[in-house]
Amino acid sequence: MTDVVFRETSAEPRTQAVPLSHLSLELGHLYMEDFEAGPKRLGEHFAEVRIWVEAARASAARRAGANRPRISTCFLIDDYFSRFSTPAELVPLILKEAEEAGLTIDYLARESGCAVADRIELAESVMHRLVESPPPGSYGSRPPVSRTGWLANGQRSPGRGAALSEVTAWQPPQETAARNHSVFMDVELWSDKDGRRLWSCPFLAAVWQLARLGLLRHLGEPVLTPKPWDGGDFPHDWDRLPPLLQLNPEADPFSAYRTCTLMPNRFLAVEDAVRLVLDQIDVDARALEQVDRRSRGERVEVPAAVAQRASYVFYEEPAESSDEGT
Amino acid sequence: MAAPGQSARPVLVCGEVRTCLLPSFQALDGRAAAQLLRLRADEHVRVSERPNLYVLSPEVLTGVDCRLPTANGARVRAVGTVAARAALTEGRVLQATAYFSAPATGPDLRRPWGQYLVRPGLVEPFGKLPEQATAQGVLRGAGRGELDLGMIAEGLLAGLLRHPLLDHKAPFKSRRTHLRWTARRAPDGEGPALVRFTLAEDGLRSMELRLPADTPAAAAAGLCEDLALHDWLLTTVVHMLDNSRLGAADGPSAVLALRPAVDHLLHLWMPRAHVDRTLGHLWDELEREPGFSRQWHSLVQRIRDQLAVQTIPLLHQALSTR
Numbered sequence: 326m327t328d329v330v331f332r333e334t335s336a337e338p339r340t341q342a343v344p345l346s347h348l349s350l351e352l353g354h355l356y357m358e359d360f361e362a363g364p365k366r367l368g369e370h371f372a373e374v375r376i377w378v379e380a381a382r383a384s385a386a387r388r389a390g391a392n393r394p395r396i397s398t399c400f401l402i403d404d405y406f407s408r409f410s411t412p413a414e415l416v417p418l419i420l421k422e423a424e425e426a427g428l429t430i431d432y433l434a435r436e437s438g439c440a441v442a443d444r445i446e447l448a449e450s451v452m453h454r455l456v457e458s459p460p461p462g463s464y465g466s467r468p469p470v471s472r473t474g475w476l477a478n479g480q481r482s483p484g485r486g487a488a489l490s491e492v493t494a495w496q497p498p499q500e501t502a503a504r505n506h507s508v509f510m511d512v513e514l515w516s517d518k519d520g521r522r523l524w525s526c527p528f529l530a531a532v533w534q535l536a537r538l539g540l541l542r543h544l545g546e547p548v549l550t551p552k553p554w555d556g557g558d559f560p561h562d563w564d565r566l567p568p569l570l571q572l573n574p575e576a577d578p579f580s581a582y583r584t585c586t587l588m589p590n591r592f593l594a595v596e597d598a599v600r601l602v603l604d605q606i607d608v609d610a611r612a613l614e615q616v617d618r619r620s621r622g623e624r625v626e627v628p629a630a631v632a633q634r635a636s637y638v639f640y641e642e643p644a645e646s647s648d649e650g651t
Numbered sequence: 652m653a654a655p656g657q658s659a660r661p662v663l664v665c666g667e668v669r670t671c672l673l674p675s676f677q678a679l680d681g682r683a684a685a686q687l688l689r690l691r692a693d694e695h696v697r698v699s700e701r702p703n704l705y706v707l708s709p710e711v712l713t714g715v716d717c718r719l720p721t722a723n724g725a726r727v728r729a730v731g732t733v734a735a736r737a738a739l740t741e742g743r744v745l746q747a748t749a750y751f752s753a754p755a756t757g758p759d760l761r762r763p764w765g766q767y768l769v770r771p772g773l774v775e776p777f778g779k780l781p782e783q784a785t786a787q788g789v790l791r792g793a794g795r796g797e798l799d800l801g802m803i804a805e806g807l808l809a810g811l812l813r814h815p816l817l818d819h820k821a822p823f824k825s826r827r828t829h830l831r832w833t834a835r836r837a838p839d840g841e842g843p844a845l846v847r848f849t850l851a852e853d854g855l856r857s858m859e860l861r862l863p864a865d866t867p868a869a870a871a872a873g874l875c876e877d878l879a880l881h882d883w884l885l886t887t888v889v890h891m892l893d894n895s896r897l898g899a900a901d902g903p904s905a906v907l908a909l910r911p912a913v914d915h916l917l918h919l920w921m922p923r924a925h926v927d928r929t930l931g932h933l934w935d936e937l938e939r940e941p942g943f944s945r946q947w948h949s950l951v952q953r954i955r956d957q958l959a960v961q962t963i964p965l966l967h968q969a970l971s972t973r
Contacts, residue, residue, distance in 0.1 A: 336699035450693035456732065458764035459714035465733065465749075465799040465806075501716075502763060543693045604765035607712050607732075609694070613769060630765030 340545040340611035344578035345619055346395035348385040349537040350378065351586040352428060353400055355419070357407045364418055369643035371426035374587045377638040378428065381585045388583075392623055395577040399432040399537070404563040405440060405529065412559035412566045420572070431576035432551055438568025439532040440524050442549045447541065448524045451532050452514065456607045460501050477511040478601050479503070512598040527598035531606065534599060534635050536569075539580030539616060540608045551579050582620050582627045583634050590639040603632035661773065663782050664834040664868045665789040666750030667800040668876050669808055670883040671827040676820040678742035678915070681706065687816050688737050705925050708737040710869075712771055713749075713803050716761065719774075720788030720797040725781050729753065729798065731767050731774035734868075735807045738876055741919055744883065745811065746876050749803035752868045753780050772868055774798070786833040790857045801829060823911035825887045826854050830879040834860035834871045845933040848878070856882055860933070870927035877926045878934075881943055884919055888912055888950050895957075906961045909954050917954070920947050 352374055359366060378398075386394040400419065409415075416433065423430050440448045460480045479500035500507035514528045535541045536549045552567035553574065560566055569579065586596070608631055620627045628634050673679065679687060681704055685696040688708035697707040712732040719727045735749040750772065757775030767773070793799040837844065843866060846859040858878065862871055895908035922944065923931040937943045 331701065333699050333701060336697045336705075338695055338697065446692070450691070453691050453693075456712045456714050456768060459716045459730075461716045461728075462796065463715050464717035464793070464796055465713055465715055465803040502761065544695050604763060605768070607768050607771065610771055629769050630763060631769065632763075632765045 338545065338611065340542055340609065340615070341547055342615045342619075343539045343547045343550070343580050345539050345616065346397045346577040346579075346581035347389045347392070347583065347625065348381065348394070348396045349579065349581035349584045350381055350385075350396055350398045351401065351537070351584065351588075352378065352398050352423065352430060354586075354588060354592070355400070355402045357403065357409045360409055360415065364422060366643060367419065368422045368425060370589075371423050371428055373640050373643060375426045375428055377587050377640060381587070381638065385583075385585075388625060390624060392625070395581070397431045397577040397579055397581065398429060399434060399579065400430045401434045401436060401533065403436045405435075405437040405524075406526065408563060411561045412563060413561045416559045416566075429573055431571065431573040432579050433570045433572055434533070434549075435563060435566060435568050436529060436533075437563070438549055439529040439536070442568040445543045445548050447532050447536075447543075447548060448529060450543065451535065451541075451606060452528075454607045455602075455605055458501055458605055460499075474515045474517075475511050475513055476602060476605060477509065478604075479507060479509050481509075481511065510598065510601055512601055514602070527595050527602060530595065530599045531602040534584060534603055535606070535608060535631075537580060537584045538582075538631065538634055540612045540631065542609045542612050545611075582616065582625060583636065585636050585638065587638045587640065589642040591642065593639050596637055596639075600632045600635065603635065604630065606631065660754065660836075660864050661752030661868065662755045662836045663780065663786060664750060664752045664862070664871050665786065665800065666748055666832050666872055666875060667789075667804050668746055668748045668830040668832070668872075668879040669801070669804045669827055670744060670746045670830070670879045671808070672821050672823075672825045672887070672915075673739065673743055673745045673817070674812065674819045674821045675742075675817045676822060679739065679816070680704075680742060683816055684739045684742050687811060687814050688739060690737070699925060702924050703919070703921050704741050706739045707925075710734045710736045710771065711807070712768070713806075714764070714767070715774060715798055718797045719753075719776065719780075719785050720791065720793045721781055721784040722787030722791060723781070723784045725784055727781060727785070728777045729757070729774045730761050730777075732771055733774065733798070733800065733803050734772035735803050736872070737807055737811055740880055743915055744880055744919065745808070746879060747804045747808040747811070748872050748876055749800040749807070750868060750872050751798075751800075753785070755780055755782070782835060786835060786859070789833055790831050790859070792831070800831070822915055823891070826890070828854040828856060828879065828883045828886055830856040830858060830875060830882065832858040832860065832871075832875045834862045834866075834868075837861040837863050839864075843930055843933060845936045848937060850882075854886065862930075866927075866929065870930060874926050874930045874933060877923060878937070881920065881922055881947075884916060885943065885946055885950070888916060888947075888954075892950065892953065903961075906958060909957060912954055913958070917951055920944070920951075 353370055385396050482498040483496050498509040500509045512527055513525050515522050515524050541548050549569050551569045551571040553571050681698050684706040685698050688696045688706055690708045690711050694709040699705045714732055716730045719729045733749050733751045738746045751774040752772055753774050756779050759777055844861040846861055849857045891912050895905050923934050
């Protein structure tokens with residue numbers, strides 16, 4: 326091949342790679358109600374999670390083969406749907422409870438960082454990457470790129486027509502990938518209120534999964550990258566806490582070939598919705614290629630489809646700790 | 652587990668390019684062009700300034716699950732994504748392309764959608780692909796309910812034409828052209844070849860290529876865009892000369908009719924400026940017959956001569972009124 330004499334940087338696509346672990350292990354996801362239930366409940370979560378962490382580590386080690394398994398842990402705090410407490414009060418508490426259960430939290434993230442991080446509208450960008458699964462018969466007419474703010478896994482039941490139209494028999498919705506029978510799901514991606522867009526929990530969680538899988542880029546640059554923690558006090562305002570904070574300086578890279586998320590079983594429907602969303606996102610092709618090349622380089626197989634790279638453990642929630650003493 | 656067939660090389664690439672004048676009084680500069688073609692906020696628009704200003708959008712996907720157009724009426728269902736992109740040359744000529752690749756065979760069941768999305772621009776047939784019939788079907792155009800590349804390219808174009816940057820005051824009238832193209836895989840050991848270029852009526856052109864297995868589909872699309880651009884330039888300037896009624900019209904009106912060509916088009920002729928190196932020589936076929944550049948230079952010469960001829964009386968007039 327002959328050398329290229331003339332080059333133009335603005336004409337060449339460039340995508341920066343991110344360091345990758347084998348597994349990104351999420352130790353929990355804290356909502357206000359969990360916080361309100363008190364530190365004891367948090368401790369019980371971690372005690373339960375600890376058991377599954379061992380299993381997830383063992384599984385990652387098996388897949389890593391001859392390599393030392395690189396596993397990073399993370400913890401997500403909701404500061405998007407409701408604001409409670411302050412980092413200064415909450416973060417040390419979480420770290421203490423985790424430590425008592427024998428767990429290390431390598432990275433701490435804020436949920437609002439999945440909507441906007443470092444002034445980049447991540448959720449908005451990901452929304453523009455939705456390519457809806459075409460129901461049979463789609464020949465190129467443009468699907469309404471989720472103009473409605475809803476994303477389904479099939480064809481919806483036809484809506485009520487104009488009032489004057491004849492009464493038609495009810496038609497069932499249909500899952501596109503149905504096996505004999507449909508499990509139809511329709512996910513709300515956002516709502517608009519008072520001129521402000523509120524992203525839904527499953528949609529932000531899909532962005533979170535992409536970040537953990539090392540597949541988010543903005544103009545070729547990685548986004549939602551971890552900022553190191555200097556070991557000092559945590560701020561009194563959530564907005565002053567970096568969206569993704571590296572608590573453990575020794576930690577393996579934040580992003581990974583696979584993710585495993587440990588959560589109470591009440592999140593099952595949300596996470597099913599996350600997979601539905603992930604399955605319809607056209608992720609940055611070059612980021613995907615980088616993951617592919619790196620994983621093959623160390624002989625680790627990674628599922629082709631992005632949604633398949635996310636796995637979950639749904640555990641039984643600890644009993645209400647408000648009934649203390651019973 | 653890697654998706655089965657991931658390594659399956661496509662045996663056929665098909666596309667359609669729509670080419671038109673940008674409906675804007677002023678040509679767009681590089682920055683404005685990049686803004687127009689920013690189909691995604693998080694992805695770069697490619698801007699090239701040498702040897703001419705050429706701006707290329709990121710690709711967007713459209714999901715399809717439908718019959719392929721086939722010349723022999725064979726009913727083949729196919730599922731996957733069609734890639735679409737837009738290009739703007741010298742801030743003046745806008746093009747939208749939709750294209751897809753297809754492997755020789757595909758699974759008999761639809762896969763989970765995420766598996767198609769990780770292979771952008773690939774459309775898989777259910778079972779065996781009738782290569783020849785599909786290629787011919789695409790060139791003929793989609794029937795009802797069949798995969799419609801023209802519609803996807805048009806959809807992209809329509810979206811771009813609604814952009815607030817455009818004032819819809821085109822400096823002259825022109826017609827759109829459509830170029831449908833297919834590229835079948837060349838036999839092993841053979842290089843790329845241009846098999847046929849057909850000029851049909853109503854601005855429709857078709858092109859058949861043979862390309863080696865390692866030629867990226869995007870490179871084929873780039874070649875076809877380049878040919879479509881130059882064919883559009885020829886078509887548009889020929890049309891402009893026809894309408895100027897050279898010789899018949901009086902001086903000033905002929906000059907007025909030809910002026911937009913000088914202002915907006917004559918500097919655009921630059922074959923293979925942004926064509927993949929391995930494909931640039933396919934231009935030679937069209938230079939030999941019918942001789943694209945030969946025709947262009949003759950047109951340009953005619954316009955310049957005409958303008959020169961028209962200036963003589965004006966000069967006389969100016970001198971005599973002194």
